[in-house]
Amino acid sequence: MTETGVRAADRLAAERAMLDRTSTAERVAWVLRQRITEGVYEPGERLSEGPIVDDLDVSRNTVREAFRLLSHERLLVHELNRGVFVRRLTAADVTDLYRLRRLVECAAVRQAAGSSPDGLAALREAVHAAERAAAEGRWEDVGTANMGFHRAVVALAGSERLDQMMRQTLAELRLVFLAMRNPRAFHEPYLARNREILGRLTEGDAEGAARLLEGYLAEAERQLVEAHS
Structure with a gap:
């Protein structure tokens, strides 16, 4: 079995265990x-x-209800007489998502002043995971690790509701990122920025980290809006 096949099998086993x-x-x-x-x-x-029923060993009614839930989250769309599709996002969607990210992520960073080393552990691990993936040329995995970094940023706020909202936002963002046909060119510049934000937080400079993050998000938004236009 290839490495990709092993990862897929491991993921499926974990998914089934969770569903059990x-x-x-x-x-x-x-x-x-x-x-x-x-x-x-x-x-x-x-x-x-069918394939989802077989993969996860659940009923068709359960899968249909899951489709309905994800349609409400704007991740899926039902097209009459055609079926259920993963949404394609627009430039307007990108602008709205990044407006939300600036409000939530920058506020979470600003209130992170004095965070304990343990509070920054998830950020540190996400930075290391992205750098390992980059060194091995796994640029889609770099994107996944980058999203883990931003999920950890929001977790600094200590809010379960914000964590849940960020999970949905990150799923939409993955759809946005897939418009970038060269994942290395898009993700590589942000590796150093993530490490710099982590460094500022480690030093207790939450305001400096927030300013870096604001510039970072503005640049990413500009690139993605262009791609979706």
Whole structure:
């Protein structure tokens, strides 16, 4: 089995184990959301009930309910007589997502002054994961690790509701990032920026980290709006 096949098998085993604990539509939606976040499903891709039923060993009604939940989250769209598809986002969607990110992420960083070393551990691990993936030329994995960094940024706020909102936002962002046909050119410049933000937070300079993050998000938004236009 190839390395990609091993990773897919490991992911499927983990997904089934999670569903064994609570086999509900919400849990299936969680799995499908993760697949979107990890780039397993691409924008415009049609999702068939059958393979998901077989993969996760759940009923068709459960899968349909999960589709409905993800449609409410703007990740999937139902087209009459055609089926369920992963959404394609527009430039307006990008602008709206980045407006939300600036409000939430920069506020989370600003209130992180004095965070304990443990509070920054998830940020540090995300930085290391992205750098390892870059060294091995795994640029889609760099994008996944980068999203982990931003999820950890929001986690600094200590809010379960914000964490949940960020998971949905990151799934939409994966759809946005897939418009960038050269993932290395897009993700590589942000490796150093993530490490610099982490460094500022480690030094206790939350305001400096927030200013860096604001500039970072503005630049990313500009690139993505151009790609979606």
